[in-house]
Amino acid sequence: MNALELRAALALASVYVLRMLGLFMVMPVLAVAAMDYPDYSPLLVGLAVGGYGLTQAALQIPMGMMSDKWGRKPVILLGLSVFAVGSFVAANADTMAWMIVGRILQGAGAIAGAIMALATDVSRESQRAKVLAIIGIAIGFSFYLAVIIGPLIANHYGLAGVFAVTGLLAVLCMPLIKWVVPNSEPLSSGDTLPQKGQLRHLMFSPQLWRLNVSVLVLHMLITLLFVQLPVTLTNFDMTLSEHWRMYLPVLGVSILGLIVMMGIARGRTPKWLLLLGVVLMGSAFLALGVNGNSWWLTAAAVILFFTGFNYLEANFPALVSSIAPAGQKGTAMGIYASFQFFGAFLGGMVSGVVTDIWSPNVAYLVGAFSTLLWILVISGLKEVSPVKRVMLNGLRADVLLDANKQPDSTKQQALEEALLAVPGVLEVTLNADNGAAYLKVNRDFDAVKARAVLAV
Template identity: 35%
Template sequence: MMNALERRSTFALSSIFALRMLGLFMIIPVFSVAGQAYEGATPALIGLAVGVYGLTQAILQIPFSLIADRYSRKPLIVFGLLLFALGGAIAAMSDTIYGVIIGRAIAGGGAVSAVVMALLADVTREEQRSKAMAMMGMSIGLSFVIAFSLGPWLTSLVGISGLFWVTTIMGMLAISMLLLVPKVTRHHKNFQQGYFVQLKEVLKMKDLNRLHVSVFSLHLLLTAMFIYVPLQLINYAKIPLSSHGLIYLPLLVLSLFFAFPSIILAEKYRKMRGIFLTAIGGIILGLIFMIFGFESKYILLLGLGLFFIAFNVMEALLPSWLSKAAPIQSKATAMGVNASGQFLGAFCGGILGGQLIMLNNTAMGWGILTVIAIIWLIISFGLSQPRYLSSLVLRLPETKQTDEWTSQLLAIRGIEEVLVMPEQQVAYVKVDKLQIDDTARQHLTHLLGKEVVI
């Protein structure tokens, strides 16, 4: 079970993700029409205004995450959210499409997705990580559905500039959520190296690269599907666009009943690789249903339901697996590369979704997406089971300096990282049980003054 600190931190950091995504997603269903009112607007520039956010996100995730592995994560998140809010304000005050493009680019400059995930990994124990990541994944999916429902309604009330102001407000609210997250000081075995060497080392790890391919493929398929499927829901299921949010929301909620047990199985019984590959299989099965049954309302919804279940499992497992597989001293860097893959996947998925509509062959379109998912599955078969660490929750000593205490802990074989929360007077000690031997247990018992069960 999560402790109170983990629940509070997970809620706060998930809310930061959800508030950012809500502000961004509300623009998507309305801007292709409302954006035509801007001076100088053309279809290409309207598309650029929507997509430039993802492009700057993809470019800047890695620099932000490299810095986050050297310095405190919370100030970086605040800086990124301020950029996000500033970009929304610039877009809100713009009369030309170029001003909107500049505002969206600046908002995308607050590329702190990976930093937020790294902070969540810091403040949760290894055994609770998948649950925390699952909640964050759910918050993203829920914000997507709510945004597509709220966007048109809010635009009718406050206009497109008002919608950008809502984005700014949400950015400021997200900053306030950081007050709920404890201050964390990270201590680990020091492997000091240059930024480019650190990035190069991360990019050389084959399993991490397979996870980067996975997040790229997952968000390519998701974005392409959300561009491709609305017309089919209208034409074949006879569901009007204004009601699509009412379809996505129940499917998302239903998927939670399947996703959470899968995540618990993956973590508790160390079946992460098997659940991961099964989820990709679920995505393929959902797409196959849509190849052959898109003309049937119920088969189309069944295919969407399978896709949502598998997507939510993957959305939770990917960051959890990444945090296990990444070198501890380069955790944010690995998450930054992964986040860049996510945004590039969404960018490519948007382009692909438009091309699929132009095919005028619905079955072939779903077939192309299925082939992409099958290639993804083949690549993922090379994944090895991740390393599983355990967490000890210890009170900070009253008689020793914290830095001296953490140094002594890190000198013990099998102790990988110590995360200190001074305000709560506790530390999370991350342990590799396979590395702990009798000598290490004796050293740990001597240091703590009591025997610890590991």
């Protein structure tokens, strides 16, 4: 990477760390700290935890499309502003109702797609994977750091302190976006951001819908866990400031489990390992649901959960990328992200409703039962080989148009066939408006020959 790409990668990774750190810090503390509110109820706790996901799910795709029209930085700064306002509303809330309003406002700052698009805009194609990898590592790091320090901050400054820090971190992101991240013209890429015309087709894709449902259940379960687990830990006479003693070793061991599973996979994603991840999570919820007062059984269950969660969370996006048609990854990932955030909302609601009517143990058992249905969904998923996506610029519009400047299907088909004849090319999507050809390729791809085809 050159200096500009490295600066962009580190700045955008920092933005993700600061924003997601504040967001994740809330999850392991809200269920316990919210008991101090006068209108506390398990149902309102569930809505407060999941409310963020509802507006995220609704606005993820529209905000990404807006960044194509208004520019990446204005949309990102708008999203950070809304997120910060929501954080400060929640920090000053004296009732659960107002705290829920703050959480819903936080979710309205849906900028994940715009940030990834900005990372694409400011990096060369050959270095793009490195830039996105740095950002991905930052997201994972922020999660593990947040679940450890969140309870510590809440113990000293309360839930209001956690939300105040969250808002402050969002404000600190703004100068990074404004002045540190390099400026660049938006590249309206179908492999980067959602395209309206592709939504219906990809929503009902035979394989993609299974991954969309899977990530919905995945984030429903982790939200359900973080609504219930902090309360469970208080049964062992652990204060919020002591919860890190559970989270730190559990997360460490689960990372080792992830490394073992990734080693077994050898760069592929076998379906049996996906099913194993679901089984591990289901077993964890079953153990938590029938567990009496055993700290060690609870710790073992949480290790099983995070081992399965980590593996699935890391591999589902890669599967979406492999399955989505060339030039349509942005739309596929936008739909995927919407299901992901709706899963967080659903997890909060299911946990709140079940706990309100029955008990926390029943909520755990509902999570275990949902994994049985999830296994049926994943069982129909086809295994795919890892692929790489390439965007080749320089496609002349006249190559695909007839004498009357209208699309010529014969010319388009001929160019697609010529590109498919290039070694390693698996799929082709041509976009005359962007002057680009989107390709899905394998390791045998000959970039020189592909560019030669476009140059003819």
